[in-house]
Amino acid sequence: MKKLTYLICLFFSMSGLLYAMTDEEKGYAINLEVERRDSGFGDSINDSLMILRNAQGAESKREFTYKTLEVKGDGDKELGVFHRPADVKGTAILTFAHGLKPDDQWLYLPELKRVKRISTVNKSGPFMGSEFAYEDIASWELEKYTYKYLRDEVLDGNDSFVIENIPAYEYSGYVRQVEWIDKTIYQPRKIEFYDRKNTLLKTLTFHDYNQYLGQYWRAARLEMVNHQNGKSTTLLRNNYRFRIGLSDNDFSENSLKNVQ
Template identity: 50%
Template sequence: MTGFHATKRRVELAAAAIFITVLAAGPRAGATSLPPESDPAARGLAIAEEVEKRDRGWGDARAQMKMVLTNASGETSERELRFMMLEVDRPDEGDLSLITFDRPRDVAGTALLTHAHVLQSDDQWLYLPAVKRVRRISSANKSGPFVGSEFAFEDLAAQEVGKFTHTWLRDEPCESRTCHVVERKPLYEGSGYTRQIVWIDMEHYLHRRIDYYDRKAALLKTLTFGEYELFLDRFWRPHDLEMANHESGKTTRLIWESYEFRTGLTPSDFAPTNLERAR
């Protein structure tokens, strides 16, 4: 083989290797086709749908958590709780979840059950072991604080896409990343918020921050998401969440200590009649 043909052959092989590498790598993470910026409503909805699509298919999960409450003076108290979730594969229904407190003794056995919906108000029940009764949470009370924390009852329900309108505002740097910034407005009855501003990273489409505006349109709370961990090579979960109340100066952190997926949970595990046995 002549020098010219040998050189040409090496170039062809190098080009082929590059082509094979690109095919093997697949599309770049986060490379998602979105509607143009000139249509912010369609673009915002497409971003929200992409977030939901990437987190579909996990089935069911269990988690152990620690809740750390900090008052305006910096004093803290801790609680330990369990979280169970069941994915519901129906367009008009949201996921099921059950939160149960284990410690300290004064809240042990307290449980919150949520049946999330899309086109109607979520169903939520709270079991209070001190009075040994299950109380249904009305739509008017969903904006109230959950067991003295800075999380409202509505914050702990599945945030289904169809429960909000979505409007893209801008793209901007967020820490070391670039984020889509989307405004969403609740469509469900009884929300304590007029709107929420959500930062979603453009690589993995994960929530990084949410600002909550109250019924007077003032900034009330900010939720920040800690570093994420990948499970089952597909599903990202944050290590901790921190909700800061700008009016009271209080914060609540949810620190996730363990996750288990596909543990065999069924709808019967999320029946209101089982709440008294949640302990």
């Protein structure tokens, strides 16, 4: 492992080394660089809007804020709090992401006034009626997948690496993912999700990237399309603020009932 890590580090200073790696080593090296470039932001908060569409095109909307705390040596902590419409106001989702260890997730339901722990085996279920699953909203962690470089491809004018990601954690709803990673900003442009029958289930595309703090790229619009049921979800994210002083106390299971 130490030798592989050394080779990976050399790869980014000696671009020709990429061609000496296996496809699996290339895939891992590319995603290691994704992780490196997105590390160190500390914490963030943004305002979000989900637009849910059924197969007939009818829409419903969900407004919420989303907080993230970077955790050294582990996955990020994330808290989403819904504000509108009235029937979801006060609903909150708390996620502690991990690598191979199952993510911890809790859902606060204000009408029941209780916190519900989301079972590990139910992470493939829909989040708040959207086409995003509970496992989709947890932060990406390098150890969650094994990787294989497939090819280079230009996607909508963006030169990209195409990588196959195989979930290494238990109870994923996907047997594999195919991801297009932008070679310039090292962020995803598209992800295809294949169900346990290895049939294309959903496609997620990322649009309107903005850079923050001179380093960190965030997509302002995400589009998730379910090819099997005809539904889709648009996620709009804006008003990003970074390094606002969030701490572990802001992501406590016990504080879920008091979120605003």
